[in-house]
Amino acid sequence: MSNILLGDDDEELTQLLQEYLHNHGVRCDCVHDGEAVIERLKTTMQDSSPYDLLVLDIMMPKIDGLSVLRQLPAISDIPVIMLTAKGEEIDRIIGLELGADDYITKPCNPRELLARINAVIKRTSIAVSFTEQLPLPSSRLYLDQQQRLCQIDGVELQLTGTEFDLLLALLRQKGEVVSKSWLSQHVLQRELQPFDRSLDVHVSRLRKKLQPFHDEPIKAIRGKGYQLVL
Template structure:
């Protein structure tokens, strides 16, 4: 049974979501400020029953969600789904740039949140168990340890970024459509105004650009091409 951590200062909402998720086979611990989120993750990092996923509200007391995301790389590599206020696109973009895997706007439909949770967990589990040989490249992706290196230099990437690199490397030199990447990496259909995939690719470009001027080429109207 998956075990997630939900950080949100709305206690009534978290109780409702906790009950709903439990009824659908997901255990859920709830905390109500960013400081408690960090404490829980630090404690879980030394425990065999660590969390599978973090659902994180942006607006929280003590430490806000974006500040939690900034600290997260030093604490845990847990995948993250953000909860953001409706219409606050800048928060979603910043959250994705800070390494969040996905987002959902509040007030959220519990059924949609469940679907997003299952999609991220499914992607993470599938990536952990799939070890298809990859083509030769300056990039070395250790699919067991989920470690990325380029020219022997370690590169810190998020779980979603690692999976994007695997998907692009498997089809190195070919243009991979945004629709395919969204369905196979983000585990959902591409929506007209959803910029999640573009933000993840933009982050990867910045990390790879010290090694290549244009490591991932955007082909207008078609998709992305890994050229390393």
């Protein structure tokens, strides 16, 4: 059974989601403000069974969700799905830029949330070594899928789970143009939707982390997709 933390100040909604998720094999603890999210994560990081994922509402009392995301790297590398108000695109973009793995708009369909949770947990819990699956022809880049480790020229890069999977997908087709629709299906585990900029934001974050090693590590090919050239 997966184990998640849900941070949202809507107690009626969290109870509904908690019951639905539990009935579908996901244990869900709920807290109702940003401070409680941070404290709960700090506490569970010391346990033998930390959370698999955080579902985080943007609008919360005491500390808002975006501020929690800013503090999160110093506390945990837990994957995050944001809950955002319908139409608040700027919050979604900022959240993705701060390292969130995915988002869903409120009011959310419990079935859709469950699908997003399962997709993100699946992406971040694969226990197969990438180096055993696909030996790399270049000594510059080293990826270990089991440890979620990425190194370039011996320097370790701090990547989110989504960034790691995106780099992995591009690397497997290095030199080829990979379509946005394919990346959305295989990395984000969903169909590419019109006006959804999630994939572009993840690529932009990954590109910035790779740029110290190459001026243009990922090329955007207009109307086609992305190409890894590192």
